[in-house]
Amino acid sequence: MLVLGGTVFLSRAVAEEAVGRGHDVVCAARGVSGSVPGGAALVRWDRGEELPAELAELRPDAVVDVARIPSHVRRAVAGFPGAHWTFVSTISVYGDVATAGGTPDTLPLLDPIEDDLNPAAGSETYGGMKVACENIVRDGTRSAVVLRPGLVVGPGDPSGRFAYWPARFAEAAADGRPVIVPEPVDQPVQVIDVRDLAAWVVDAAEQRLEGVFDAVGPPVPRSELLAQIAAGTGTMPQLAPVPAETLTAHDVAAWSGPRSLPLWIDDPGWSGFLAHDPAPAHAAGLRTRPVGETARDTLRWILETPDARVTGLTRPEELELLTEVHPWASPAAR
Known part of the structure; x- marks a missing residue:
């Protein structure tokens, strides 16, 4: 080969x-x-x-x-x-x-x-x-x-998009603060x-x-994908849904890159991009593991690899945004 x-x-x-x-x-x-x-x-x-x-x-x-x-x-x-x-x-x-x-x-x-x-x-x-x-x-x-x-x-991903979520959930588990999730929370995602x-x-x-x-794997609502990531990483963060227009107004980008929320598509016209039919591939032999397993192994890779890439909002950027859009999520309110 x-x-x-x-x-x-x-x-x-x-x-x-x-x-x-x-x-x-x-x-x-x-x-x-x-x-x-x-x-x-x-x-x-x-x-x-x-x-x-x-x-x-x-x-x-x-x-x-x-x-x-x-x-x-x-x-x-x-x-x-x-x-x-x-x-x-x-x-x-x-x-x-x-x-x-x-x-x-x-x-x-x-x-x-x-x-x-x-x-x-x-x-x-x-x-x-x-x-x-x-x-x-x-x-x-x-x-x-x-x-x-x-x-x-999964482990080794140079884009850092998926890695953002298990890494962020682990950070939230450590500091006890919520995690921002873009609305609509039921937007389909497949990995x-x-x-x-x-x-x-x-x-x-x-x-x-x-x-x-x-x-492709099966398309699932973002809320379900995040629940599987939480289960796989042994975390249960509190989620703070934020409307897309609010995120955009605060200069949060979609999809990937600095100051972004990865795997979020802010254009409704792209609603089918991550919602393809997986049945033909699975009938031809493709087998996919649970997302939770991927999240667990990705988090382990991040913790073991100093130069592992994680893209998106930094935790300080997210916490600052949380205090503006969700005052109840600030330490003082808690």
């Missing part, structure tokens, strides 16, 4: 899973020796350059790619067209983000962007480039499966543990699975 990457988060989890099952795993990345899982071989490759000779000589049975730059995928497909490909895409490829319960058969795609643009330029740029990457894989390989995850979470997605990626390679699937 050739894993294009293998040093960070999902691609590393795939390499670990494949090594654990006894496969011969080669990781192609810009990393250094020791940056890939034990038992996997590393071949240095900057994907902006041509295939190195050591890679060009490989004849892998399976290739796993998570890339988002069309030229990178095009170059790799040209090098390994005879392998079975598992391409990890994204639900950001869809042009309809409002319809809940959508599937690859029912949702329209964005127009493909064949050029190498900056994926951080916006969701449509990122999504359009991923559409182009999907097409390159499907058109240029002997067999392929395309998996479209939404929020991939998938990186280890579950990695296991399915390896399954797909072993079984030469073909087709296109949304690799």
Whole structure:
């Protein structure tokens, strides 16, 4: 198995899973020796350059790619067209983000962007480039499966979005103060543990699975997701719901980043973005663990990893906001 990457988060989890099952795993990345899982071989490759000779000589049975730059995928497909490909895409490829319960058969795609643009330029740029990457894989390989995850979470997550909640619940358990939750509290959210997605990626390679699937967990109301996180981390914080307009007025951002409330989407037009139908993927073999287990392991990773990223409102920022929007939550009122 050739894993294009293998040093960070999902691609590393795939390499670990494949090594654990006894496969011969080669990781192609810009990393250094020791940056890939034990038992996997590393071949240095900057994907902006041509295939190195050591890679060009490989004849892998399976290739796993998570890339988002069309030229990178095009170059790799040209090098390994005879392998079975598992391409990890994204639900950001869809042009309809409002319809809940959508599937690859029912949702329209964005127009493909064949050029190498900056994926951080916006969701449509990122999504359009991923559409182009999907097409390159499907058109240029002997067999392929395309998996479209939404929020991939768990230990090692470099985005820090999901990590915000178990970390914040632990802080609240220590200081006894409430935690701000954005309204509406029943907004659907769906996540998938990186280890579950990695296991399915390896399954797909072993079984030469073909087709296109949304690799997502079940959508649940935010209140239920937070309850599962609390149960998994052994905390029971008091929640302080705050209307979206109030958060916006106090310069709290949605989704991720500094001074944000992660996993919150403040645009009602995106109500279907985290509410895809998981049934086709589960019928094809995807298995997902309880969110509480993911939260427990994520919190352990945060506590054990000094540079673990947690994005969002800092606790002092949140407590200051609490005293303004929920006076009953201030220490004096208690």
